Amino acid sequence: MINQDVDVAIIGGGPAGLAVAVSAREHGVESVVVIDRNSWLGGILPQCIHDGFGVEETGKSMTGPEYAEKYIKMAEKQGIQVMKETMVLRFDRRREIIAVNKKGIHRIRAKAIVLAMGCREKTRWNVMIPGTRPSGIYTAGVAQAFINLYNIMPGKNVVILGSGDVGLIIARRLKFEGANVLAVVEILPYASGLPRNVVQCLDDYDIPLFLNHTIISIEGKERLEQITIAQVDKNMVPIPGTEKQIKCDTLLLSLGLIPENELSKGVGIEIDNITGGPVVDQYLETTLDGVFACGNCLQVYDTVDMLSIDAKRAGKNAAKHIPIQKQENTGQKKDRKSSIRIVPGEGVRYVVPQLVNECGTIHLTLRVEKPREASTLHVIAGGMELLKKRLPWVNPANMIRVDVNISAEAMTSTESLEVTIR
Amino acid sequence: MKNFQVAIIGGGVVGCSIARELSKYKLDIIVFEMGSDVASGASKANSGVVHSGINSPPRSLKARFCVEGNKMFQSLADELVFPVKWVGKFVIAKNKDEVRELERLRKVGRDNGIPGLEIKEKNEVREKEPNVSCFAALWVPTAGITLPYEFTIALAENAVDNQVRFLLETRVTGLKKQKNRFLIETNRGEFQAQIVVNAAGVNCGEIVSMVEEPDFQVYPCRGEYLVLDKNYSSLVNSMIYPVPKKELDVLGVHISPTIEGNILLGPSAEFVDDPSDKRTTKEMMKSLLKEAKEIIPALPDKAVINAYSGLRCKLASPESGGWADYRIEESKHTSGLINLLGIESPGLTAAPAIAQEVKEIISQFMELKTKNNFKSKRVKKKRFSEMSTEEQSRLIKRDDRCGRVVCRCEQVTEREVIDTLSNPLGARALSSVKYRCRAGMGRCQGGFCTQHIVRIMEEHFNMDIADMKLKSPGSNLFHGRTREVKND
């Protein structure tokens, strides 16, 4: 067993983990270690060779690898310790991490841990598509890794299920590499990715987009041979008689992302069932003392820019936590009884953070349940309106960020804050 | 070598059991398997149940071989190092009428010599199974669960260790009897054997047709399953079966815990025309979930993480009631051809006993000389995820590949993947890796590990990406290169 004591241990070296690390150092933390399971840093970014990253943050549009390299260079410059190709097996409530790599088993005792494990992709079985189980079915991210990192083309005649950005980007990539992209199938009445991607990935290349459609069957004895799509009604039920068969050899699934929290669950951290990520307070601290969460494992972000902003906050808060930690190490959340819950109300799917335990300005990120024009966002504590904001348009695919000032009065007057969109 | 004393057609659990049994004797044995690994058909697509025998009519071969096989299972599991757990089974009655069925089953069970059968009242059942709703239930202690693919692999690897030859991706395309030997045509050339054992499962009729007119017909009957997330493993402790339905002689929707902590719902039963039609259907998935919820009201929809299906080799048509006994016999017209027909449930349990019966039949043809160097035990390395941190540390010091975890969900190391791909059967499909070391079986379903396993296949085993398969000879993973490399 190789033992090590650190101030801040960050699980995950993708954009979130790197931003946390850099921020923690900038706020005075001496020993910071970033642990990543791959032989590279940057997480998913090295395979995201398209541009559009960092526009809000830097004004320049970078590709994924360039954005990653920017942060990797910063981390190197600040002497942040990095453990690559290292898998965290578990950690416990005393913040002792057990990790493994080619050097052996490591026990890392940390004063603060930041969870930055990112997310995984939804699979065929999350939506239970009936049919056979042939080869040629991949989630879009895995296909992207093969094409861009390993020089492997998964197939030639491709159908993509899901019109989120991941699906749209891979449609164009495949087209560039000589594949036939036969269709992008989307169950909603609108594409769930950015209009820019619909134009530049589908329209530009005449790739058919089937809105209000889903895949009802997969066929192929050994390798995929064809899929059947059907139109759906407003309850997303396939309409008989609208079936259409598409012969293909590859099906890429872009069904959405699930925050990766197996480690968090293993140690009893409370998870929000809607976000899929840990319940956190305004400092991004989870229900386990000294353990923070950020990045896609907290909630799935739309852009890396927004993710980095929040990750840097987590780094700052983790840094601040360290002197406090010297006083107590109970493994329990301090002042739990005085924290109030932030509850998603009408029209709102979820809000992060879910807990507030001190008055002050809190940064809320939230998503709505469905697209709307001309709506108003309200944040209400007991009977008091804390915030009212007009929004010209809202969409579940676009995360909304607002800052709310919570007074001491508001904190004591209620047990929960409600956020609604009307 | 192209001449053998015994050729076994089919590398499923029955074929591999026979191979292992016969490998105790000084015989030249070869097994032809058309899939890319053993257990490619029904042998991997079942409930993994070690049946007690209460569902088979007394004095049938099904009953006899099931009860005999059941008794052999624990010692086989100890010798060959595969898991078996004696979780027991409750056959539940919804009302008083169904209790009569329980009594009938108990009688059948006692006739079959099954010990420990007891009818328990609702409250007693509740104590052991708090989430199950029923009126009364029959408790069957000798029912257990195993991992059917691991069992089959263990049999096959032990057989190879005892000099049996396995040819994977080898399909028998022709069979001819000439004097006292068989000429066997395959896609890998011609072979000869004195005895041919037809263990081809749902394709057994095809093999018989090569030499004679079959006196039977195969009615493929598909069974679909749903797999539930391990998070729900505490919903049941033992197997829960409803009282068997009268319409079709199949077991009905069962709820079975698995060795790894998942729960299986199924199988369904649907007669199909095509013996390779392994689709899962929306209708069945709905019915399975609906029927399971009648027994376990607390079961949520989102608990489902996977679905699969397998094909039973039935010898009786749906009109006739769908029940027929096993046929394990030498062909009346072609001597030396030993047919195993209609080996459906309880086939997994019966396999070791069937193997002994086949050995008996073969002993009529030739003298079976016992080997004195038969290796009865299989050595299986402990999984990294099951080791203590001290064991893990020591292992990594000796071989640092034991420290690189390539499957996050199941904590599988690079070393384990390499060992798996070095298996004695020569099975190199992605699913062969999955079934041997579990990489790819976790929640992310290969989202992380697939790329790393493929890299290991390329770098360590020099496999060409064009040859990489998912699970069967035609299930290629890839199309080609993004950019062609000059020397590729």
Add this chain to the structure above:
Amino acid sequence: MTKEKEVTCIVCPIGCKILVKTDGTQFKILEGNKCKKGIEYARNEALDPRRMLTTSVLIEDGEWPLVSVKSSQPIPKEKVFTVLKEIKKTIAKAPIKSGQMVISNVADTNIDIIATKTVKKL
């Protein structure tokens, strides 16, 4: 020859569908935009549509088989596949530094292809 076409604006996530009339040099908006940025975008799309190109180049002797690249500026939309063709024939040699030029003046466009990743030599 004057054509009418519909341009989907991509400046913000609303994605207004703007109907324009153009003959290749002259341009007029008929309807659809909700703001001024849309006009500028629609003009460029109608008269001189360009795209940033991102793809990969094969490398020799690198720790990775491919290096991700981008065009130094947006390239004319109608030249995308010609440029891709040239990129596919190119083989670069490791080590490669992010920002390094991999192809100069690709397909006579006066635009370069730049590496976006650093790849060490094996």
